[in-house]
Amino acid sequence: MKYLDYIDDYFKGEYTAAKTRQFEQRLEDDPLFAEEVAFYLSTMQVLRQEARTEKTAHFRTIYEAQRTPVKSIGIKKWYLAAAAAVVIGLLLAVYLLMTPVSKQQMADRFIQQNLTTLGVTMGGADSLEMAKGLYNQGRFIEALSILETIVQHESSNGSAMEYAGITSLRLAKYDKALEWFQQLSLRKSYNNPGLFYQALTLMKRNQPGDQEKAKVLLKQVVDANLPKKDIAQQWLKKW
Numbered sequence: 001m002k003y004l005d006y007i008d009d010y011f012k013g014e015y016t017a018a019k020t021r022q023f024e025q026r027l028e029d030d031p032l033f034a035e036e037v038a039f040y041l042s043t044m045q046v047l048r049q050e051a052r053t054e055k056t057a058h059f060r061t062i063y064e065a066q067r068t069p070v071k072s073i074g075i076k077k078w079y080l081a082a083a084a085a086v087v088i089g090l091l092l093a094v095y096l097l098m099t100p101v102s103k104q105q106m107a108d109r110f111i112q113q114n115l116t117t118l119g120v121t122m123g124g125a126d127s128l129e130m131a132k133g134l135y136n137q138g139r140f141i142e143a144l145s146i147l148e149t150i151v152q153h154e155s156s157n158g159s160a161m162e163y164a165g166i167t168s169l170r171l172a173k174y175d176k177a178l179e180w181f182q183q184l185s186l187r188k189s190y191n192n193p194g195l196f197y198q199a200l201t202l203m204k205r206n207q208p209g210d211q212e213k214a215k216v217l218l219k220q221v222v223d224a225n226l227p228k229k230d231i232a233q234q235w236l237k238k239w
Helices: 004-011 017-029 031-047 052-066 077-098 103-114 127-136 140-153 158-170 174-185 194-205 210-223 229-237
Strands: none
Touching: 004 017, 004 031, 017 031, 031 077, 103 194, 103 229, 127 140, 127 158, 140 158, 158 174, 158 194, 174 194, 194 210, 194 229, 210 229
16 A cells, blocks of 8 residues: 555656656666556556546555565566566556546646746747746746736737637636637637647536537647647547
């Protein structure tokens, strides 16, 4: 039970890139931990057909009742680690193939991997750069206020619209984010990710009908060869 939450969060995709690398490095360096992960995956296979809430409760019961401490039997560390890695690789492959990823999880992973920070121009001192700096500090409300002011004075500023939508998304203001991205998608002269971000927001919001609308938008992104087309194609394959 010692590592349950730690392992579970990894497979839910809740870790940052740095923490993910730390987890995977531990798999290579710690054979006992590797066996804990192998046991986790094998148990999850058995439970994959159950409802999510029942699965979690049942898994914890099995884990607590059946898990026995792993004792060293004098095998060289490198040999044990290699054997554990093979088992983990096989179980992980089965787990990933047989466990569907929800649309909301796909959205969460994209946000975590791509929208944690916004690129800031070195030496930039204008309002847009200031807003991006505030965003990167997690000061989303302040950043959004500046971005909205920019658009009020520069209605053609596509970058400000895009960042305003992204900031609204991070604030969980999904309706507002959709408004920004819809406005952005109407700009034909801009290298326009508006439709993709509308789909992303709908996937994240996950209200009735949102996933169907998101799928339609992703197909439009692919058909029109718009920005984020490659990601849209990957997601549609998992729909």
